[in-house]
Amino acid sequence: MSLLDDPEFSDFLKTKALLLGSYLTFVRVFFELKTGRKFLLSDPIGRESHFISIAKNLRRVFDGQSTRLIINVPPGHSKTTMLCYFIAWCYANYPDCNFIYVSYSHELAEKATGLIKEIISMPLYKKYFDARISDSVKSRGNFIVTDGKGGGGGRCVAVGAAGTITGLDAGLPGDLERFGGGIIIDDAHKVDEAHSDTLRNRVTTNYKETLKYRLRGPRACMIFIGQRVHEDDLANFLISGGDGYEWEKVILPALDEVDNALFPENFPKENLLVEREVSPYAFAGQQQQCPQPSGGGIFKPQWFPLLLEEPKIISTFISVDSAESEKFTADYTVFSFFGIYKIIYKGGIDTGQYGLHWIDCYELKCEPKDIEDEFIQFYMECSRHRVKPQVAVIEKKSSGTALISVLKSFHGLRVLPIERGRDRDSGRPFTKIDRFLECQPYAASGKITFPKAGKHTEATIEHLRKITANNTHRHDDRADTMQQAIQCALIEGILLPSTSTVSQDRIIDNMAQRMNRLNELKKQVYHG
Secondary structure, rough: OOOOOOHHOOOOOOOEEEEEOHHHHHHHHHHHHOOOOOOOOOOOOOOHHHHHHHHHHHHHHHOOOOOEEEEEEOOOOOOHHHHHHHHHHHHHHHOOOOOOOOOOHHHHHHHHHHHHHHOOOHHHHHHHHHOOOOOOOOOOEEEEEEEEOOOOOEEEEEEOOOOOOOOOOOOOOOOOOOOOEEEEOOOOOHHHHOHHHHHHHHHHHHHHHHHHEEOOOOOOOEEEHHHHHOOOOOHHHHOOOOOOOOOOEEEEEEEOOOOOOOOOOOOOOHHHHHHHHHHHHHHHHHHHOOOOOOEEOOHHHHHOOOEEOOOOOEEEEEEEOOOOOOOOOOOOEEEEEEEEEEEEOOOEEEEEEEEEEEEEEEEOOOOOHHHHHHHHHHHHHHHHOOOOEEEEEEEEOOHHHHHHHOOOOOOOEEEEOOOOOOOOOOOOOOOOOHHHHHHHHHHHHOOOEEEOOOHHHHHHHHHOOEEEEEHHHOOOOOHHHHHHHHHHHHHHOOOOOOOOEEEEEEEHHHHHHHHHHHHHHHHOOOOO
């Protein structure tokens, strides 16, 4: 039965009063009409529904009990939906409200304001409320609301978090005794840009120098809602009082102190525990709203099993990270020898998954003209293994390109040039930290193993331990060869046996799949 079929909604004036008086009732009614699905409240163990927590605090802002509100909530918990229906509900009460809706990109903000516009345009909304969308402005991201009687004149505008907002105001001027709108900040940072100090700080600077000055009137509000993405993100700036105001804080971690899930219907405890284990860096920030210091290590030593006996190697390859400079202070050139093997449980159960055994590693500093000879010497050493290497994986950068050119004529060795992935939205190449975070789940799940007695084992694991999310580590050359190996063998699957269905599935449009996986990974959380 639809909520509107309840006898309580049979009387027009009573129904209108219910909808105007209860934001959450408004959400439940219009969400069902808009989507055809009931709006179901989450039912976590030991705490109230996050929908109720969000609704109560948004209502406090509307009632003037708070003008600065931060809600930190994990992704996928319908925060944008709640915000869009909140703004539509505000217009139902006061059509002259002025809102600026901010998100990390103008396109995302415009998508939200488009939904607000659609809600206000619904027939039932028009039946009960006076607010109307003016025909004078056609944009989804910039529209005017009137009271349907020639008055009103409220506006809702979508902007990007680092974009220009000159000439735009939020709220209503004067000593107004009622709500008049404000600035809504919904996900100020794009997750995969959080590790860039330049891009991250650009958002905070825009807030400090521009956005905070667009409020008009003492009742005008500022609402920040979204997951944490970095210990120095805009949320941290606001929470710590960086703008001079005291903010009310609602922190909603995905798991509570006894590991009960916040939204068990969509994000069961069991799934969250897996995420916490395999992607701790992402999990701590975006899911738990407590990002670890960026200097924290990305890879933990205990993640790398030490094997007394070598697994059954199917194929081997060499991963090369060549130094960009011949100066002694420059990075090292590193050659790493990896073996691919099937992960078999005790009792001979085939998991259908593959692992990488890091058989050997050679680190040196040499001039570019000597790299070929050093590589050939390493290749000859690796050829003593019972499974000889047939592929060399080399990144297409300046020093790598020269080696690729030379080795193409090397008999019996296939050279596989690889490129960094790029973000689909911005076109920006993945940073090293992006790529290391992409590798983190594979390392955390024990898919990178070492020979216990390997001469390189201890030094390499210690090297990996020092890799940090803010690039405070001095060198990352060995880690680069691991990243390339994981990319080609486990992420893209292009080095797996051609008969493997896993390989075939991953080869198909593997770069698009890789970007999707990385963006989803970074829509989770942080770990140190």
